[in-house]
Amino acid sequence: MAITLSGDQALPGPPLSSRLTTAQAWGIVLLAPYLLVFLAFVVYPVCYGLWLARAPENYVALYHDPIFARAAINTLIFLVIGINIKMMIALFLSGFFAMQRTWIKWLSVIFILPWAVPSIPTILSVRFMLNPEWGVINHLIFSFTGDDGPNWLNDPTVALSMAIGVHIWKSLPFWTLILITGRLAISHDLFEAAEVDGASWWQKFRFITWPSMQTLYVTCTLLSMIWTLGDFNSVYLLTGGGPADLTHVLATLGIRYLRLDQLSLAMASIVCAMPFVLPLVYFMMKRLSR
């Protein structure tokens, strides 16, 4: 269609209305706010960050920084050991909380608290409990054994375990809740039939519960891994990365470089995690957008 001019009004090509219904035009207007936020606060920062991290010297510097290697190993321990312990406890507890008892219902209401309350006061509370001189744990150890307790956060292995413990404390309720939903979706008839056949609890779990929940469990584990990579609080608030920067994970290490005004190193350390994160993200997106 030719461009027609009538008076001083120019119509570029076919009128918009013939290509878009009013509803779709509104749709674009309504999507615009999110797209703007996405462009300004995700696309631009990510591209800018990648640009900052582009120089190979950054990666050489990271390679030579022993703190980086340590943080990478700590992150792996967090993900592989911490997450699996957490998810197994969540799977176990989901069975416990799915029981029909009044007192268990009340307990489940309390159980959710760590997830609902903010991290900082509770993690600092744990930090003080672990204080070697004034903490309640070493006071109890002293009153029972007469010996001084260990300096919990002074040994990197112990300190990292404690950080994993704090992470589990905080996020266990959420995953338990999701796995309860999964359990409650299993048809009750199956269990009744198994009961009639005299199946043990292990057989019921092995042949009914686990097969129905396997997919959900794997999805939850992967999602939890992605989120745990972004968990700054558990480590930073409990150990601050110490002692001697030996308990950093990638999430706190990036921020540490940032605080030291080494932004390109901060970005480079995150870029190094991408080969692990992107497959997880790709897999999760495929799962969720089926």
Next chain:
Amino acid sequence: MKLPSLREVGTEARLLLIGIPVFLWTMIPIYHMFLFAISPKEDAFSGKLWPDHPTLHNFEIVFKQQHYFLRDFYIQFWNSTVIAVSVGVLTLFIATSAAFAISRLKVPGGRAVLNLALFTYFIPAAFLAVPMYRTMGNYGLLNNHWSLILAMVTIASPYAIWVLKQASDKLPVELDEAAVMDGATTLQIFRLVYLPLMMPSLVAIGTYAVLLAWNEYLYAFLLLSNDREITLPVALGNFLAADDSPWELLMTTGFIYALPPAAVYYAFRRYMVGGLTAGAVKS
């Protein structure tokens, strides 16, 4: 009354064997925080499980701002509130419009936007914080509440869109068609048909965004630094800077700070558990 059989007692005992550790595990850090809040300094540091002289004196110090660290307590509380509410409102606005456009208006490219949102949802928060900090500097927003508000909206929106889109898809399409037959415009459908039906999900998402922003530490700590601009969690973190931190006051302030989210959570629990867990993992 029927006496429980031996087997029932055994089952109950075994359940208690799980229930009691779970209760202790959950409550100890929270109880410890509360214990500090009601303890005079000497009791708090002596490792007692209950103070000899429980007192509300710490709360008095906090509320009267009688300590160097607490000079700006009220303004910091107010900052936290304003930021959390703004994040809730903005997230609801952005996510509801987007979910309506994608799910009800079937806008071209809607699927792509949903995937972009999902992608953002999966970027680990601490990883995005690094470039976000620098970007906010480039925008000239550092130490301005808008930086934290916009950052939290960026983080909350993807999940909000995702949950709301799924809830929207469950509404029957006939409702929209009937409204169109009656001559309703798109905006009227949005306002008069869509929003009322989506109310439970909107409450869940609004609460989620408010709690997310209220509880946020990392972004607040990076983006705000001026004592009168920071939020409560950053102020709590700053307590640690001192060599002899007033831990009993830190815990008291922390306890006060943790109360609103706990209260909000319990008030909206019915909406939140269903709405949020449904969206987290579609199984």
